[in-house]
Amino acid sequence: QMTEEKEAPIVLGTTVEEPLDLIRLSLDERVYVKMRNDREIRGRLHAFDQHLNMVLAQAEETVTRVEMDEESFEQVYRQTKRSIPMVFVRGDCVILVSPPMRGS
Amino acid sequence: LQFPSPPNYARDMLFFSFFKTLVGKEVVVELKNDLSICGTLHSVDQYLNMKLLDISVSDQERFPHMLSVKNCFIRGSVVRYVHLPAEHVDTQLLQDATRKEIAANKK
Numbered sequence: 325q326m327t328e329e330k331e332a333p334i335v336l337g338t339t340v341e342e343p344l345d346l347i348r349l350s351l352d353e354r355v356y357v358k359m360r361n362d363r364e365i366r367g368r369l370h371a372f373d374q375h376l377n378m379v380l381a382q383a384e385e386t387v388t389r390v391e392m393d394e395e396s397f398e399q400v401y402r403q404t405k406r407s408i409p410m411v412f413v414r415g416d417c418v419i420l421v422s423p424p425m426r427g428s
Numbered sequence: 429l430q431f432p433s434p435p436n437y438a439r440d441m442l443f444f445s446f447f448k449t450l451v452g453k454e455v456v457v458e459l460k461n462d463l464s465i466c467g468t469l470h471s472v473d474q475y476l477n478m479k480l481l482d483i484s485v486s487d488q489e490r491f492p493h494m495l496s497v498k499n500c501f502i503r504g505s506v507v508r509y510v511h512l513p514a515e516h517v518d519t520q521l522l523q524d525a526t527r528k529e530i531a532a533n534k535k
Contacts, residue, residue, distance in 0.1 A: 341534070348530050351523050371522040373442045374533050377476075379522055381514065410514035412443070414476075414507050417460070 347372060347421050355380070358419045362388040365413065366424055375415035383408045440474065442529040446522065447472040447510075456486070456511035457502055463491050465500065476504035 332339040340346060347355075350369050357365045357378070367383030385406045390399050447469065456466045457478065464487070467480030479501050485494045494500070 344530055344533075348527065351526060352519075370517075370519045371442065371446065371526045373440070373526070373529055377443050379446070379512070379517070379519075381517075381519060408509070408511055410512040410517050412447075412510040412512060414504075414509070416505070417508055 344372075344374060347376075350421070350423060354424050356422050356424045357413065358422075359413075359417045360419060361417075363417075364388075365411075367408075367411070369421075372421075373415070376418040376421065377415040378413045378418070378421075379410070380408075380413060381410050383411050440533075442525055443476060444472065444474050445525070447476065447478070449518075450512065450516060453513055453516050455480070455513070457507055458509040458511065459502070459506050460508045461506070463487075465494070465502070467500070470499070473504075476507065478502045478504070478507075478510075 332341040334340070335349060338345070338348075340349070347369075353369060354366060355369045357367075357380075359365065364386045365380060365383050366386075367380030369378060370381055371379040385408060387404045387406075389402045389404070391402055392399055450469050451471065453469055454466065455469050456464055457480065458464045463485065465480060465483050465485055467483035470479040470481045472478050479499065481499045483494065483497060483500055485491050488495065
């Protein structure tokens with residue numbers, strides 16, 4: 325055999341075999357979700373499925389837009405934030421899910 | 429020819445079952461085209477298509493298309509978010525159901 329199969333690592337008492345198992349570790353924890361159309365959401369993860377449909381609580385959505393200053397012609401990045409107490413997110417918008425970054 | 433045997437625990441049903449518990453409650457469905465529709469959830473199916481009753485549109489100036497519409501059917505694939513009434517969501521139940529769903533869908 326060219327390669328040997330490693331045994332699945334055990335993290336916090338459960339085996340982590342697939343990427344979805346990594347997300348399962350974040351249940352009831354805050355997560356960071358990067359989405360399409362320059363959107364991001366941070367919130368407490370309460371549910372997800374293999375499509376990455378999710379339910380998040382105490383969520384904050386950040387939308388990043390690029391505006392062009394008419395006089396100076398420089399590009400300005402503007403962020404709009406929104407708080408949503410409880411939200412279902414459809415999985416086909418999701419790019420990645422991770423623990424929140426330091427400082428957030 | 430062999431037909432696949434039915435699963436002990438139905439796959440893909442987590443959010444279908446979840447939305448069924450919200451039938452009769454008021455939700456806001458935000459579509460991918462930025463239109464937000466507030467209404468009472470009448471029904472949902474396995475694709476998370478939804479039917480809302482007595483709808484009102486968030487930005488009526490920008491989206492006058494629905495001024496005369498009372499009820500609507502929304503294709504699941506056009507949904508971005510559904511804003512949920514937090515008081516009607518059992519988060520512990522959701523977490524337990526998620527763990528079962530992930531285990532049931534393991535390859």
